[in-house]
Amino acid sequence: MLITSTSNERIKHARRVREGREPQLIFVEGERLVEECLRSGLTLSACFHTPEPGERMMALLSSMKEREVPCHPTQPQILASLSDTVTTQGLIVLAQRPVHALETALQGAAPLLLGLDRVQDPGNFGTLVRTAEAAGASGIIALSGCADAYAPKTLRSAMGSAFRLPIIVGLSTDDVADACTAHHLRVVAAAGAGEMAYYDYDWRQPTLLWLGNEARGLDEPLMASADVRLRIPLQAGVESLNVAAAGAAMLFEAVRQRLP
Secondary structure, eight states: OOBOOTTOHHHHHHHHHHTTOSTTEEEEESHHHHHHHHHTTOOEEEEEEOSSOOHHHHHHHHHHHHTTOOEEEBOHHHHHHHOSSSSOOSEEEEEEOOOOOGGGGGOSSSOEEEEESSOOOHHHHHHHHHHHHHTTOOEEEEOTTSOOTTSHHHHHHHTTGGGTSOEEESOOHHHHHHHHHHTTOEEEEEOTTOSEEGGGSOTTSOEEEEEOBTTTBSOHHHHHHOSEEEEOOOOTTOOOOOHHHHHHHHHHHHHHHHOO
């Protein structure tokens, strides 16, 4: 049955998910992200779509119906009121929020983890998730104060990587320190005045790389607890890099060193 009212209970529920008020669910919008969602095997609980889907969307709806996902044709103006984008993309799904344990990201001989401390911009967070997956990182640890890894804006920046790469939340700094000790990880921190250039560090060893807040950098106790602080040499007049750019430089140096 066609949904024609913003007062529809299913629409009200989806709006709560979009606003982060249903913590077990995430709001996924657009054909490309829904494709990634399906490919990643996430459990979907509902779908809202334009009543006149195109060929690509029809294929997605067919896949969802095979999985017995409730699919609700919805008037375009109702979809527009629900959308998190300026122009609705005509397809929205609600999915179970992925939950990962730290142990998942600590498998293998030389794990490479990215730790984020109060990275608050969803675009930066999502870009780092996408970059970390592209660089073969084992997972991301996001401390309290970071952007929501599965908020709509973050998901759009991550382009599907958030559905695949383990993102671990809810840990204290003590939890992380204990795990690093138990698994023999070296802890490095990005720092403008670091004592070592990032390309001189041996990235082939098990490593956790900490990146800090866009404006204030890494929390001082975290900085002090790092085994080594790494700098990215910059030309005179440039004080710092965007956190996502700094993360990309360091992660892909790890890729270069780890090549066979």
